[in-house]
Amino acid sequence: MSEELSYVGKRLPKPDIAGKVTGEAKYTEDLVIAGMLEGRLLRSPHAHALVKAIDVSKAQALPGVVCVLTHKDCPDQKFSRSTMAEALPEFAFSGERQDQYILSDKARYVGDWIAAVAAEDIYIAERALELIEVEYEILPAVLDPFSAMENGAPKIHGDVKNNVAFEMDHPFNTGDVEKAFAEADAVVEFSGVNSRQKHLHLETDAAIAYLEADSRLVIISPSQGPHLAKKHLTKRVFTDLDDGDIRWISPAIGGGFG
Numbered sequence: 001m002s003e004e005l006s007y008v009g010k011r012l013p014k015p016d017i018a019g020k021v022t023g024e025a026k027y028t029e030d031l032v033i034a035g036m037l038e039g040r041l042l043r044s045p046h047a048h049a050l051v052k053a054i055d056v057s058k059a060q061a062l063p064g065v066v067c068v069l070t071h072k073d074c075p076d077q078k079f080s081r082s083t084m085a086e087a088l089p090e091f092a093f094s095g096e097r098q099d100q101y102i103l104s105d106k107a108r109y110v111g112d113w114i115a116a117v118a119a120e121d122i123y124i125a126e127r128a129l130e131l132i133e134v135e136y137e138i139l140p141a142v143l144d145p146f147s148a149m150e151n152g153a154p155k156i157h158g159d160v161k162n163n164v165a166f167e168m169d170h171p172f173n174t175g176d177v178e179k180a181f182a183e184a185d186a187v188v189e190f191s192g193v194n195s196r197q198k199h200l201h202l203e204t205d206a207a208i209a210y211l212e213a214d215s216r217l218v219i220i221s222p223s224q225g226p227h228l229a230k231k232h233l234t235k236r237v238f239t240d241l242d243d244g245d246i247r248w249i250s251p252a253i254g255g256g257f258g
Contacts (some may be wrong), residue, residue, distance in 0.1 A: 025252040028206040040125040042115040044107030047141035051105040058131035064124035072101040079236035201255025222253040
């Protein structure tokens with residue numbers, strides 16, 4: 001290729017690199033808005049459990065606590081936590097498992113969201129979480145994918161057979177897989193176990209939200225796909241809102257993967 005190109009084949013500086021290496025970049029956690037409350041979630045310590053009773057009265061009575069929410073205060077609306085799924089073609093998205101609730105009376109994994117607190121500062125919010133009393137009925141858990149698929153395994157999601165999240169036959173699949181295996185000179189099988197992976201990102205998960213004077217919801221949160229995130233919220237979570245009812249601001253992003 002004889003044509004001299006402006007970008008292809010060139011070493012180019014990242015436009016956000018100076019702010020990140022000097023500490024000048026402002027992440028969501030760095031932002032403060034007048035009158036802002038701090039939110040914290042109470043998460044389940046159990047992999048599989050029913051919330052038999054929950055008492056938030058002590059948390060509500062703590063000075064500085066503005067609001068305490070449980071599943072009783074939230075719509076019984078399931079959604080997927082994958083905003084990127086909105087970019088999938090319909091044949092793929094149709095099987096995307098809608099399996100998360102804003103808050104739930106059933107824990108389906110360690111860390112599932114049971115209650116939420118909004119308070120005047122972080123310390124009050126975290127103290128309020130300690131005051132919430134939850135009575136759990138601990139249920140049998142599934143701890144690996146193979147035992148989870150066995151007949152009679154504990155059922156984590158009531159509408160899913162054998163805990164299989166998704167099975168899809170792609171429309172572009174061709175050939176006979178079983179026949180190919182049967183005719184192969186050799187078939188190699190392998191199964192392995194890997195440790196849990198976590199990206200080393202430069203910030204924690206965070207979001208700020210507020211209503212503007214015209215009732216438009218403003219969300220400040222790092223996102224590689226803010227338009228997909230808006231679409232996801234209006235279609236799956238806040239179904240009474242339209243795309244135009246949300247303004248998404250994505251500040252400096254401390255990690256983008258995939």
